[in-house]
Amino acid sequence: MKVSRCRSCGAEIIWIKTQTGKSMPVDSERIYYTPKTNGLLKLVTPDGRVISAEPDPSSTVWGYVSHFATCPYADRHRK
Template identity: 45%
Template sequence: MARCKGCGAEIIFIKTSSGKSMPCDARPIIYWENRKGKGKIVTPNGEVLSCDFTGEADKATGLGYIPHWATCPKAENFKQTGSKGENLC
């Protein structure tokens, strides 16, 4: 298992539907898909969705992974600005 170079947490890399590898927390969590949700989740097949992390258990969408930039205490050390002005993790 890979580890974050900033905080040492275990991470996994999931290839997104755009073809990029996204570092995610290694532990899968239950999520509820919500297009207006403030959370982000990466599904095992690489979809990045807006979601909620609480809800009725029997209505959960599934298991997914939180992008590591959302939980890493050292995330600011890894942000770079790409050629189009986007932040890269």
């Protein structure tokens, strides 16, 4: 796991290696969640799984939001 900055918007991001072996940029903020099928959030867990979840501040597990979902310049990443 490596912290860097988005080249498009300057946000702090973390690169996580997903279970398929690809590196994926996510926002560095931890989101505490409860796993839920068809939940509002798509999160990437620290070990690289993509899951559906609901936000839950009282939870003890966390994941990260894909930076593709939050970057104002996401279009530029898709090349």
